[in-house]
Amino acid sequence: MSKLIMSLVVLTGMLVGGFYIFNNYIYHEKQAGEAVSTELERDIYSDKFIDESIGITFDYVAGPDGYAIDDLSAFIGEDLIIEVVKVYRIMNAIEKYELENSEGGREGPPAIQFMVFRNDLNQTASEWVKAFPSFSNVEMVIGDVDYNFIVDGASAVRYTTDGLYVTDNVVLTSDNFIYHFTGSYHEIDSTIHQDFEAIIDSIEFITNTSAPLKVPKxxxxxxxxxxxxxxxxxxxxxxxxxxxxxxxxxxxxxxxxxxxxxxxxxxxxxxxxxxxxxxxxxxxxxxxxxxxxxxxxxxxxxxxxxxxxxxxxxxxxxxxxxxx
Missing domain, CATH: 2.60.40 (Immunoglobulin-like)
Structure with a gap:
């Protein structure tokens, strides 16, 4: 009798353990499938941003589940120690709608932004980052600063800063401009971080065919x-x-x-x-x-x-x- 009871206990344990393993397998397969299907089901398409006045273009993810680009240059303040030429915000279209229709004050979601500065001092990216810490935020850096980063063949600087969100920074120069791209995120494997990487990888400098006379250096x-x-x-x-x-x-x-x-x-x-x-x-x-x-x-x-x-x-x- 005792042997029979022992056999039943062992069999029950095997069944319970097997069910747990099988159920755990199904759970992880379902999670993996949802992650893939969610990415595939994003209602997005690839679009191109072009601004000849500042000589730059890049690809970005547009569409209902993609990003909306807003020109915020009208809100540039006065009496700054350096001339800000353009400010653009790249925010998830759904999160932008929710932010604009929310009541009361709230923190904005992670977003991508880039500011364009006049480079009257003909500085390199590394010189600018050090000379204007109030704009570059380099004093809040976490980890190392990459002074040998390259974007479309141009020398650039890349670093990560801490704040409300973790933020990747890429600073580059071309002609008479300094470009400062920032991409904030919660997790390094998040969609917005991946989309920021894609933007940086697609940056190209272009010639402004309608530009005014070039100012001598x-x-x-x-x-x-x-x-x-x-x-x-x-x-x-x-x-x-x-x-x-x-x-x-x-x-x-x-x-x-x-x-x-x-x-x-x-x-x-x-x-x-x-x-x-x-x-x-x-x-x-x-x-x-x-x-x-x-x-x-x-x-x-x-x-x-x-x-x-x-x-x-x-x-x-x-x-x-x-x-x-």
Whole structure:
């Protein structure tokens, strides 16, 4: 009798264990099938974003289950330390609808965004990331920064930052622009993270056939951005010859409120009637009241424009800290 009872216990255990294993197998097969079918059932199609004014194009996932791209450039603030040219938000179309129709304040969902900045200082991507941490967010980086990343043959910088969401950052340069792409996500294997990767992989630089006249290049060696300066300020750098007229170009120092507090000029060191880069030098003094509200200032070097035509106007601005 005891042997019979023992046999029944063993048989029952085998049946229960077998049922558990079989049920667990079915569960995982179902989960895998749902994951595949969900991806296949996304109502999406591939579309192409093109903006000739900033010289860039890329592919993205569109459709009811894809993304909507919004131009948020109208909301760019004033008095920024660097010129923001364009701001685009790429958000899941369903989540965008829910966000726009929700009542009360709520946090936005993970999204992709890219900002375009004027690269008047002719900086590399790595130089820009370090010079403008308030925009690059590099001070919130987690892990390593890849300074050898490449996008469409151009040098770029890639890194990940922490915040409300984990965010991948890709910064690249082309012509007169800095492009900063960000993609936030909850999980690294999430759909939005994969779609962000696809966007970065498809980026191409294009030529703007209707672009205005190209502004001649100028590079400022001294002072550098946010450098603390005192009287007199030595100014050095290089510029294409067409920046000058009669070998000079005007420059001013303005205070935090845009008031001119110093005027002078830079002078080409050699032959200026050329399209080649020419080194230059100059010195400028300023008058800052001791009780000034702020010691923030800006050095502005203007392109000489004897024609007076607005299309020939150009200037470069260097934020500086003025010693009173």
């Amino acid at each position: 100028i590079i400022i060696s001294s002072p550098v951005i946010n450098q603390k300066v005192s009287n007199p300020i030595p100014v050095t750098g290089q510029a294409q010859g067409s920046w000058f007229f009669e070998a000079t170009a005007p420059m001013v120092v303005v205070n935090w409120d845009g008031l001119i507090i110093g005027e002078s000029y830079i002078e080409a060191d050699g032959e200026w009637m050329t399209e080649d880069m020419v080194s230059f030098h100059g010195v400028i003094n300023y008058s800052l009241p001791v009780d000034s509200y702020s010691n923030s200032g800006t050095l502005i070097i203007h392109r000489t424009n004897p024609s007076g035509l607005p299309e020939h106007d150009a200037a470069i601005e260097i934020p500086i800290v003025l010693d009173s």
